[in-house]
Amino acid sequence: MKKIYAFIITLIVLVGCGKKAELPAQYTDAETQACIFPDYRDVVVPPNIAPLNFQLKDSLAEEAVAELKGEKGETLLVASGDELIMQMDTTAWRKLLQENKGGKIEVTVYAKHGDKWMRYLPHTLTVAEDEIDGFLSYRLIEPGYELYRQLGLYQRNLTNWDVHTIYENNREYSDSNNHCINCHNFQNYQTERMLFHVRAKHGGTVIVENGKAHKVQVKDEKILSAGVYPSWHPKHPWVAFSTNKTGQAFHLYHDERIEVIDEGSDLLFYDVDKNEVKHILCTDDHLETFPNWNPTGDRLYYCDAYVPSIVHVADSMRASAILTKYDSMFYNLMSVSFDEKTRSFGEPEVVVNAAAMRKSITVPRVSPDGRYLLFTMGDYGQFHIWHKSSDLWVKDLQADSCYALTDANSPDVDSYHTWSSNGRWIVFSSRRMDGNYTRPHIAYFDKQGQAHKAFCLPQQDPRHNIMLLKSYNVPELTKDAVRISARDLKDCIYNTEGEKSKYINNPSALRTPTREADTVTGASPKK
């Protein structure tokens, strides 16, 4: 019996301890940096981020060791595990980051080829002073086309590996329960007020306030569809929505896979407390979408394509008409002022005239200090998450200058972005890893208004990025965790119909066409 106990204890010790990391005594120096996956070389990291575990991509290496040496003396050694995975001890990592806050960590990777060790050129991790918000919410969905099955909203604790399920749709096919969820959104980087939409069965907009959920139907015959892209007003229980009529078209021989076409878009203002909705902008010749409030709540930014040529096209032919010129659809960045006392909006103003550059802008997001306007610019269209040309840009609203965040961008899709509450971090979806599956990337945005090289959301096992056959969709940062349970949300979604919102007529929402060239045909409007 004693022998059995001894064997079990030895086994536990062996399994528990793993390999002890030791630096090789002798090695030769390589002339390059180690190729690691994900690419965490020379990035700026938040001091509260989870360990940047990585995999050494060296087909000749049998084992590897990494040395993380802080400027202030602390050192962390990591031995490779299965498939040259470097997994760091969370406590040691946290200590290393805290001690080197505002400083640099040098990472040197050693690889063993046969019986000889090689030392790669080191890379650095710069530890920023500014923390990132602790929680990242996102949706997981196949980078698919029209169909969906299992999808869900999740929240990841960025300081460790915890993932909390906010809500998952029905796990098994059921005609009476199949539904999609999308467009989760929070007020002011906090989870006190949040919302998301449910489509198909049990459809409606789920609004959560102070941990309690209720469902509403933001619909009316005068509204194109339900509320779609949301933005919470920073102070009040009001939401600006776009309402869109969109469709998809599938390329047959193109670098891109999908084109999402916007057949009609307007903007809505929704009062949560009164359950009232009214149009902000309702025009036939303009496609207004992606609303976003500024931090003071007195201005609403949005994107707008001017397309008078489709006004008289029959609804059934509109998609075809747009498809013939899909790569000439250009969205400008616009804004309207807002008076919260009268709840009225001013006249539309052009913020960035992208159409003039034959470019198209989507997803404007104002920084928490109100100075920078972050957006995605691509060659055409409005659904840049499927456009390889899409890159992150900012407009400095103080200096009135506009520039690309070159260091953070990649040759592939970079879109759907969010600010951290302190304005020092941006998180965005990027397809740079394999061209198809979006992964959240985090980039430091410094005080000079420049973004640094972005790095992928760390995972306990970096192979998770390969194994996961879903895309991370709509990343949103919050300071706190979502409080409502998935069960309560399910109860609300399944067991309530959702009260239909009251439509308030707003005559000022009907605008006259602006004097711009038609972005589809290029024709100038008649005067």
Next chain:
Amino acid sequence: MGKNNTKGSAKSAAQKPITKKPTAQKEARRGFLFPMLPIPLVVFLLVWLWAAWWQGDVFRMVRENSFFAFDNTLMNYELQHSYGYLWAIGRCLLTTFRYPVVGGFLLALLLTSCCWMLGYTMRLRPAWRWVEWLPLGVYVGVFTYQGLNNWFEAESGQAMGIPFAAFVVLSIWTIIIRSFSRHPKVGKHPLSPCRANEGVSRRQNAVQALFVVLMLAVPMGWASCARPYVRPLASMQVDVMNQNWNGVIKTAQDNAELSYRPMAAQYIIALVQTGQQCEKLFEMRLDYDSLYITGMNGDHQNATNIYLMECDYHAGLVQAAYHHAMENMAMVGPTIRNLKMLCKTALLRSEWALAEKYLYILDQVPFEGDFVTRYRAMLNNPEAVNADPEVAMVRLTEPIHDNFENNFVQPVFLGYTAALVEGRSINALWNSLMVNIYTKTMPEFIFRSQAIQGTTPPKSIAEALCLMANKQPELANAFNGLEMHRGRLGAFIRECGDMLKSSESRAQHARELFPKYKGYYPYYYFFGNLKATRKSSDKKESSNSGVN
């Protein structure tokens, strides 16, 4: 118990003198004619044969439409279903059907053990021993009845998961009974299969054997009538996967009288890959009888997803193939078949990182090493991709210009090919012309055939042109060699002219004429695919399109 046994022995001893004792000679003869069969072994061998040989390709396709890996992230879709872990174990066991002999062995072992343990736990007397083989009949019956549903939007883990669950439950039950039961009847049914015939009469042995054979034979016979397409289709799909094009063509021609869309699709893929589409397309009956197939919502389906992505791929529409593979994955989770298609299309589009991702995932699936090795060698190497014979054929029909799937009649591999205006090779033109004559859209066919005026067209196209020359005589002189087909056309019209008067008459005579005119286009034009003909003429009134 001992007392009872003693009583029983005494009773049987007392009965002995009354029983008519056969002579030794008679007994020997009977033993020779009806030997005592080791039933468990017979069952095991028969089930092994059934699973590995008779249904081997069917199980292989169930496996290909399944997925298993020792990774939680990859198995997440499956594990979130009810009984997800059980079905995951079933899928794990199913992976052995990469080699049906191995998978069949495992399945036979599970089913035979289950039945045997059931008999033991139910303490069946020799006279009732046949009852223990009933679950086997249920399994074979249900599997046969389900047919295509076994691998179409189905939970593939059930095929091995249910026998496995039964095996575990019965094993536990058996151990409990063996360890704790004091029931006097225990012992009537031996635990060891080696003692299967103890206390079993020759007649009881024969009844068991007959029952087992019937349980296998009846579903097999029934399937030949009610589900004749299941095995040939599975065989063709396996051959398409293995790029054994001649195997596909042989199976199609051996079953030329069977007319089912998924079978026709595999056949056409093989013809396109071997460049025989203009010669042999109509050698298969193309009338499309209805299939027994239900989707995940329980509705009757037309089985499009069984062949859609492969047809897109082999028609050169690589992006459409990716699209449909991804849609399939969204709906039923990852499957080996989907992942292989996603990988191949990524390679064709030089999306190396994406292809590597899929290969890495496929590498986690047991027994997929060959595929991974073959395609991993193509990573970052466009020359190696294009040198692959299958890819080389796909490349020939890739579009030259972009367009949208939405702009074509569906399915897009037919709609796009039918409307082709500019092709990358002569193969693209052949495909387009063949789709035109297949869909009987003759004005489009004649329009496109202008591109080959002055040449000698391949067989089916020449036959179609010869047929059309009756209405447009100028066609006869525009192509070489049409006169060779005139004689046969004349004979065909003389023989069948009266049958062409009504659509009812055509439908009536279609089957009887097929053996004689198999492969002959005018026969297909007038008697084949009449649903398409009707649909085509109906649609022409309104939209002038008619792809079936």
